[in-house]
Amino acid sequence: MAIFFRPQGMRLRAFIATLCASAAVVLAAGCAQLAAPPYAAHYEALARLEAARPGMVAVAKVQPTDPNDKVNTLSLRRAKLLSPSGTFAQYLEDALARDLGEISAYDPKAPTRIAARILVNELDLGVINGSGRMEVEVVVTRASAQRLRKTYRGELAFDSSYANIVAVPAGQAAYPRLVRALLRQVYADPQFIAAIAP
Secondary structure, three states: OOOOOOOOOOOHHHHHHHHHHHHHHHHOOOOEEEEEEOOOOOOOHHHHHHHHHOOOOOEOOOOOOOOOOOHHHHEOEEEEEEEEOOOHHHHHHHHHHHHHOOOEEEEOOEEEEEEEEEEEEEEEEOEEEEEEEEEEEEEEEOOOOOEEEEEEEEEEEEEEOOOHHHHHHHHHHHHHHOOOOOOOOHHHHHHHHHHOOO
16 A cells, blocks of 8 residues: 655645755765755744834845855755855845845845854754754844844754655755744844844
8 A cells, every 4th residue: 555645835746846856966976966945035024023113224244154164064965055145154144135125124235234143054864854953143233333142043843764865855945944944033033123123
């Protein structure tokens, strides 16, 4: 008797297409390179942040910028996950700027600036369950005066497998959701909201 599992959180066709394409790449090369999917905002979190009426905010260069830094290199077993932005620090910077732009709160010349440093950036492909963890120190300044310095953590769990053709694409698909989980924590924090208030 055949047993079928319906993947959660993705449409079945998209899941199969991602799985097949990624599996083919992984099987074709001993040490494949895969790109992290594009970031997509958590619109409910953004709506709540917009309702708080933030002021205009600039985003400083997210650190570390060194592409060889540990937080900018992610491995999914024998495959290497790459950022489509060049580094995962740039991936986070782009996500921040895009989110703030979505709620018309982004201005590169604004006196209020968000600076961030990635401290932890990890994906673990277990034989049954996978997990992700991201820690980022966020500093908000206005006209050189510090308004906030705080470390935020985003965590994620996802289905994994002993088989690479299942686990690797699952980890690949999980990365933007990990960044979204991290930023959701930031946007929901009353201290962050107060720091970027006009």
